[in-house]
Amino acid sequence: MAHGIADEDPTKKEIIDSPKVIDQKLEQLADWIRNAKHFIVFTGHIPDFRSSINTILPTGPGVWELRDHPGVKRSPTAFTVNMTKAIPSATHMALVELARQNLLQFVVSQNIDGLHLRSGLPSTLIAELHGNSNLEVCKKCQTKCLRDYRTRTAVKAHDHQTTRKCSKCRSTLYDSIINFGESLPKQELEASFEHARKADVCLVLGSSLRVTPAADIPQMVGKRGGKLIIG
Incomplete structure (x- = not known):
């Protein structure tokens, strides 16, 4: 069942690395991917910098926050975006190439925008846990x-x-x-946990890992001793 998010932890702060440190970490990540026995990717929001859609939207609290915190009011500047105008980003296409080279075994997505499938990623290699708007x-x-x-x-x-x-x-x-209080698709959820049990490397892109049970999937990789990279 899709659950809401937990309260923010005030002790957690965003860390911004220097370009040199980022390059070093990317080299390490590339090495882990090349040598992985079972590499999976867990995706939340992947910005599309090539479309006309803003990657940062001044929408205020989202539906998850509004559900779990009824006292919070939505920003008067909130607006909706037509996601059918979005196109797969360079990140989407990079995942397709990794899959083509048999370096990427599976993608678990919280997105409903359908961009992974539109990018050419085979449907057999993805679980869309929250559905697909298309x-x-x-x-x-x-x-x-x-x-x-x-x-x-x-x-x-x-x-x-x-x-x-x-x-x-x-x-x-x-x-x-999949809306609040509804069960996640059984087949996709089971496939996601099955790949998490096999994975020795898991890359998280664009997710706060605060919405369960989806967030339990990458955490399983880390708890099993696999490499968990959160970007």
């Missing part, structure tokens, strides 16, 4: 339909029916988004 599924015949538009049409949080029908069995299609 994906709708048929619960009867298990057909999956990947669209070039946002599939969600429902207004109520736990209503996932879309206005479309399955082309194979004509049953109702459902969006794949």
Whole structure:
């Protein structure tokens, strides 16, 4: 089940390394990836610097914070972004290349933007734990339909029916988004933990690791003695 975030730890501070230290750490990371037996990547938000979409949005508290802290008010400058205009970034494409070279075994994503699949990453190499805003599924015949538009049409949080029908069995299609209090997709979650049990190197990109149970996946790698790199 998708849970909210914990309170901020005031003792934790962001550390900014010098360019020299960053280069040294990148060389070490590259060496770990080359020599890894099972390398996985856990992704949160990966900025898209090549599109017209801002990578830092003045939205104020997000939906997770608003849910867990009812007294917090959303910023009056908050706005929404049309993610269908986004394109895969250099980071997305780098992961595709690592997979092509058989250096990357699996990607676990908290994103719903669908950019990993649009980048060309094979669907067999990714678990989208919180769904995909472009994906709708048929619960009867298990057909999956990947669209070039946002599939969600429902207004109520736990209503996932879309206005479309399955082309194979004509049953109702459902969006794949996971909202608060809903269970994460069983197959994707099991695959994620299975790869975490095998992984000796895990790279975390763009995630605070505060939303469970997704955050438990990279932590499992670290607890097993694997290398856990948080970027």
